[in-house]
Amino acid sequence: MSSSENSRKESDRHNPKSSLISLISRPEIGPIGVMILLFGMLGYFSIPASETTWNPFAGEGFNALGIRNNLRVISQLGIIALGAGLLIIAGEFDLSIGSMIGFAGACMAMTLRWGFSIVLPYISFDGGTHLEFYTLLHIPNVTPTLAIFITLCFTLTFGWVQGFIIVRSGLPSFIVTLGGLFFLRGLTEVSLRSFNHRPDQAKGATTVTEIPDIKNIINLPGYGEMEREAAKYLPETDLISIVKNLPSDVIAKISERLEYTAQRVAEAKTDLLIAKGVKPLEKALENAIASDNEFMIKTIQEKIENFKIDPVIPKSITEVDIARAYIDTIGSARPIADFFGGNILETIFDWLYFPIDWNVNNFGNQFAPGLYSCVMIWVILSLVCYIVLSKTQVGNWIYSTGGNLSAAQANGVPTNKVKISLFMFSAFCATLFATCQVFEVNTSDAAKGNLKELEAIAAAVIGGIVMTGGFGTVLGIIVGAFIFGLAKEAFFYIPGIDGSFYRVFLGFVIIASALLNENIRKRIMGNI
Amino acid sequence: MTVPNSNPLIETKELVKKFGSFTALNGVSLKVYPGEVHALLGDNGAGKSTLIKALSGVHQPTSGKILVEGKETKFNSPRDASEVGIGTVYQDLALNSLTSVTRNFFLGRELKFGNGPFGILKMKKMHNIAIEEMAKIGIKIEDPEQPVGTMSGGQRQTLAIARAIYFGAKVLILDEPTSALGQKQQMEVLKTIKKVQQLGNIAIILITHNEIHARLIADRYTFISLGEVIGSGSSKDLEGDDIRRLMAGGAEVGDLAKELA
Ligand SMILES: Nc1ncnc2c1ncn2[C@@H]1O[C@H](COP(=O)(O)OP(=O)(O)OP(=O)(O)O)[C@@H](O)[C@H]1O
Ligand SMILES: [Mg+2]
Numbered sequence: 001m002s003s004s005e006n007s008r009k010e011s012d013r014h015n016p017k018s019s020l021i022s023l024i025s026r027p028e029i030g031p032i033g034v035m036i037l038l039f040g041m042l043g044y045f046s047i048p049a050s051e052t053t054w055n056p057f058a059g060e061g062f063n064a065l066g067i068r069n070n071l072r073v074i075s076q077l078g079i080i081a082l083g084a085g086l087l088i089i090a091g092e093f094d095l096s097i098g099s100m101i102g103f104a105g106a107c108m109a110m111t112l113r114w115g116f117s118i119v120l121p122y123i124s125f126d127g128g129t130h131l132e133f134y135t136l137l138h139i140p141n142v143t144p145t146l147a148i149f150i151t152l153c154f155t156l157t158f159g160w161v162q163g164f165i166i167v168r169s170g171l172p173s174f175i176v177t178l179g180g181l182f183f184l185r186g187l188t189e190v191s192l193r194s195f196n197h198r199p200d201q202a203k204g205a206t207t208v209t210e211i212p213d214i215k216n217i218i219n220l221p222g223y224g225e226m227e228r229e230a231a232k233y234l235p236e237t238d239l240i241s242i243v244k245n246l247p248s249d250v251i252a253k254i255s256e257r258l259e260y261t262a263q264r265v266a267e268a269k270t271d272l273l274i275a276k277g278v279k280p281l282e283k284a285l286e287n288a289i290a291s292d293n294e295f296m297i298k299t300i301q302e303k304i305e306n307f308k309i310d311p312v313i314p315k316s317i318t319e320v321d322i323a324r325a326y327i328d329t330i331g332s333a334r335p336i337a338d339f340f341g342g343n344i345l346e347t348i349f350d351w352l353y354f355p356i357d358w359n360v361n362n363f364g365n366q367f368a369p370g371l372y373s374c375v376m377i378w379v380i381l382s383l384v385c386y387i388v389l390s391k392t393q394v395g396n397w398i399y400s401t402g403g404n405l406s407a408a409q410a411n412g413v414p415t416n417k418v419k420i421s422l423f424m425f426s427a428f429c430a431t432l433f434a435t436c437q438v439f440e441v442n443t444s445d446a447a448k449g450n451l452k453e454l455e456a457i458a459a460a461v462i463g464g465i466v467m468t469g470g471f472g473t474v475l476g477i478i479v480g481a482f483i484f485g486l487a488k489e490a491f492f493y494i495p496g497i498d499g500s501f502y503r504v505f506l507g508f509v510i511i512a513s514a515l516l517n518e519n520i521r522k523r524i525m526g527n528i
Numbered sequence: 529m530t531v532p533n534s535n536p537l538i539e540t541k542e543l544v545k546k547f548g549s550f551t552a553l554n555g556v557s558l559k560v561y562p563g564e565v566h567a568l569l570g571d572n573g574a575g576k577s578t579l580i581k582a583l584s585g586v587h588q589p590t591s592g593k594i595l596v597e598g599k600e601t602k603f604n605s606p607r608d609a610s611e612v613g614i615g616t617v618y619q620d621l622a623l624n625s626l627t628s629v630t631r632n633f634f635l636g637r638e639l640k641f642g643n644g645p646f647g648i649l650k651m652k653k654m655h656n657i658a659i660e661e662m663a664k665i666g667i668k669i670e671d672p673e674q675p676v677g678t679m680s681g682g683q684r685q686t687l688a689i690a691r692a693i694y695f696g697a698k699v700l701i702l703d704e705p706t707s708a709l710g711q712k713q714q715m716e717v718l719k720t721i722k723k724v725q726q727l728g729n730i731a732i733i734l735i736t737h738n739e740i741h742a743r744l745i746a747d748r749y750t751f752i753s754l755g756e757v758i759g760s761g762s763s764k765d766l767e768g769d770d771i772r773r774l775m776a777g778g779a780e781v782g783d784l785a786k787e788l789a
Contacts, residue, residue: 387648393638394645396631403624410622411636412607470626525625525677 031479038486045493064359064368074485075378083429085460085477087422091402091469092173096180100430101449103184107151109208109444115140144337159427163420189446206446215337218330232324239323254325258317266314341439343370374436386474402469459484462513466521537731538699543592552578554755563728567746568735569775575755576735580701584616585609615697617688625677633658661690665723682713701733
């Protein structure tokens with residue numbers, strides 16, 4: 001028998017990885033790769049067929065308007081994916097998110113439109129037995145802040161109830177939140193129909209419309225509060241007198257901008273006219289070349305060279321125009337509504353239009369006024385979630401609640417509180433989604449948010465969240481939302497294929513991600 | 529039998545635990561002294577786990593007393609027990625394999641800036657403490673960010689023990705800490721226990737089925753069979769044969785070799 005003393009120490013077995021290796025072995029790297037691929041695809045395929053350029057930002061996918069619209073889809077999904085993802089990390093999941101969006105939107109829209117009351121029903125026997133209502137409290141004009149607050153009271157309570165039932169009964173969250181899905185959707189439809197009907201109708205519509213454009217209510221000096229559009233169409237004499245009262249530097253700035261735009265529009269129109277005039281000639285030239293008619297070729301070529309058109313004269317700027325442009329610059333008198341439903345980064349998009357010459361549509365006008373506010377909400381929420389999950393005590397509690405429930409309990413982690421809070425957080429995210437939507441479009445529909453719960457879960461899984469809990473990062477959830485949103489757009493632009501292929505692609509990505517996540521989890525659990 | 533000159537850290541008197549009509553413990557008395565490893569030995573189902581669950585607040589005894597440093601104490605929950613300094617390392621160790629060494633070390637008792645659950649973790653400080661505390665009882669961790677799932681069984685035991693001690697355990701209860709480990713790692717854990725013993729102020733209750741392990745580190749033995757104490761004594765008083773016989777519940781196993789032959 002031979003034996004040799006093993007002189008290796010434990011530390012010899014530890015092979016510090018180079019920073020590049022540890023970067024590419026991060027679990028998010030796969031999803032980030034897919035995201036970059038989709039980013040490239042969307043940029044490439046959205047470039048119109050007639051143009052050749054290597055700049056992915058030249059195409060419709062990533063011009064100013066494309067960015068505005070794509071980021072809205074991505075950030076809306078991103079908001080609810082954060083709620084869904086954190087909950088999955090804690091070992092539970094929520095199928096009621098979509099219905100919660102519909103419910104929250106309807107609740108908010110209804111209180112904004114018809115006010116809020118608390119009523120006490122009782123049975124009355126006057127003139128036959130029927131139900132009467134005693135109004136305890138009625139607020140006819142609900143401010144945006146109050147509407148959000150009232151909605152949150154309902155949605156957070158509902159999130160709490162779902163969480164409470166789940167932790168107390170030990171029932172799977174699947175079944176309890178499936179109940180929530182049907183319950184809330186039904187409740188939304190029922191309440192919309194019953195509040196929404198005219199006196200001559202038995203049943204109403206399941207939509208709320210005719211909410212004023214609250215975020216665009218402004219305080220016009222000398223006129224008080226009114227909607228921006230209404231202000232722009234005040235009698236011209238009023239508009240002119242508004243301009244008279246403006247300081248001259250403000251007027252100068254506005255008219256400079258308007259003149260620039262008018263110049264642009266005129267140039268664009270001229271170009272269009274030239275194109276219109278030259279196109280038939282070019283076609284004729286092609287025919288001439290095809291038929292080898294030397295004379296024709298020559299005359300047409302001459303015609304093209306000498307083609308001239310009088311440039312379109314820029315529209316002159318009147319005081320009414322200045323007044324309307326000025327009204328556009330007045331800040332909202334309802335900052336909360338503007339915070340959720342308005343635009344952000346307007347100065348940057350202005351800058352992209354003036355000096356950078358990029359935020360311009362075919363008619364010379366500015367394409368996009370800014371990004372939707374929901375992008376900012378998503379960024380803020382992501383930041384908060386990132387800090388909470390990876391830097392705070394609660395974060396450690398969330399991971400351990402999902403990773404090993406009994407271990408967490410044995411170490412004194414209040415796992416029930418963690419779970420209930422996350423069910424409430426998921427409801428909070430759904431409410432944020434609805435708030436952004438209601439204040440942006442000023443309507444609400446009982447069907448809003450349909451299937452969003454599954455999209456949120458899918459985004460979380462694509463981003464590396466393991467369905468059994470305990471594993472995943474906020475960065476992953478963000479990337480997952482990007483992949484989901486980009487895929488939808490990218491496939492729309494690929495020529496010659498049905499846009500719905502994005503679903504086929506996502507189905508594939510979801511399963512691949514889940515397999516990958518499980519593999520990483522097993523490796524960490526020491527099973528591989 | 530030698531009696532140490534200090535007072536017992538933890539003591540049970542006539543502890544009875546019934547599960548319905550089944551008597552799991554039938555009047556168990558034992559004394560555990562600081563700086564000693566007290567081996568709790570006995571056959572499967574003898575009631576060892578039940579006894580330590582009563583000591584760590586998981587079960588409430590049907591009758592009898594538990595005294596900690598001479599004072600009678602009642603535990604309504606594991607929290608109560610850990611507050612008076614009883615640290616239990618269960619067979620499943622109560623670790624979350626998916627997170628790091630440090631996050632497990634401080635699970636539920638994280639160090640943070642500010643109050644409330646949203647306090648920001650003092651990661652650096654916690655890393656240092658975790659490494660330091662594990663080094664004290666003999667295991668050097670290179671990377672405190674390493675997920676616990678990738679650690680060896682012995683390292684995990686050490687983590688759980690170091691954690692219990694750091695958070696003020698005066699009585700350390702170890703339920704079969706070596707049962708799931710390979711030879712080398714078993715020795716590592718025994719060394720760890722030895723280190724804790726040498727700290728001098730901690731009483732250790734060790735459950736094991738391994739006679740060799742018990743003889744290597746135990747200062748005192750209590751043998752349990754069918755819920756009752758059938759023998760006890762210090763390591764000096766007991767012969768190997770006694771230990772083997774009592775571990776099997778008092779039955780004669782001396783002839784086992786003959787039977788098997
Ligand atoms: N919660 C319970 N309800 C009913 N009976 C129980 C309960 N817990 C333990 N018992 C019974 O009490 C007896 C002692 O169990 P215990 O787990 O204490 O044994 P042990 O000495 O730890 O055995 P092992 O060496 O196999 O771990 C067993 O017969 C067991 O079935
Ligand atoms: Mg046992």
